[in-house]
Amino acid sequence: MKATQQLKDEHEGIKLMLKIMEKISIAIEQGKEPNVAHYERIVDFLKGFADKCHHGKEEDILFPELEKHGIPNEGGPVGVMLSEHRKGREYIKALADALEDLKAGNKNAAKGIVEASAGYVQLLRNHIEKENNVLFMMADKVLDEKEQSEIYEAFERLEIEKIGAGKHEEYHKLLKELKDAYL
Template sequence: MAVKNNDLGGLIMKATQQLKDEHEGIKLMLRIMEKIAMDVEQGKVPNTAHCERIIDFLKGFADRCHHGKEEDILFPELVKHGIPNEGGPVGVMLNEHVMGREYIKALADAVEELKAGNMHAATSFVDAARGYVQLLRAHIEKENNVLFMMADKVLDEKEQSALFDAFERLEAEKIGVGKHEEYHKLLKELKDAYL
């Protein structure tokens, strides 16, 4: 839950906690991707329909929604509070978002090749999946244990609550109402199938 109690007993919506909660869903998808990559390495043909749904999750939830909240709302606010972009932690996170998009494109290209019957694309799929998993795991650790801790020090409760509300609006605009729940159902379905 992305809330905390304030001194008056009321609930304050905490933006950084919402992002940490979303990281848990992304980390689960990374475990699923890792399992599929291991299966492919052992000669199994991947379920391309599942792979396409994973790519939709990565593009829609991880990138457009989650990274959108960071890039459009949180990071500019942190820069205003003196956390550097260029050569600083915000710039590093932004660069890693770009790298993640490159891996997602490589994954999507490999799945299209696999669907067309090119089994040589399995190697490209595994490489892209493993690269993305490695990048995102390290990225999430840096955000949870460095950047969000910095944010919690510079943003007061009112600012956290305002960011939380802005996150909710962005989510409705970028992925649509109810889509978040669909992604959670997908995570459960794929977890049951692979883990």
């Protein structure tokens, strides 16, 4: 499998989580209490799968390879993606903070969950489109089959090192559980 295809496949899981987050936000706006346990797991997914694992593969492995092949960071597509990763982390932190406030009894914190979720969803949807339709297409042009294979193997090692063996499967199980509950 191409390394870029693995990242595109992971995007599908992230996009599913974004839909779930939107659905929960709508329910909150309609006055429903958010399921704190579900939201704790959503934050864990965003931190562990979307950021540590997925963005880790891009930042630690793919982006440096692309730079070696002449795709610029500063002022270029890699720099834009890195900036958006940082912005996504800010939204995740705001979401986690709002969740902690909610758990501490602040009923107004649900508004913070909705706001942080909305920002994150919009950012990530646009980000994924840029990666899938611009950056990964560029990568497929400059990386040969051998390099793609080596990057894919490095991705597999990073996944075990950063999130642990079997955790990827747990995240997919969570996606299915939340999809069944909300979509």
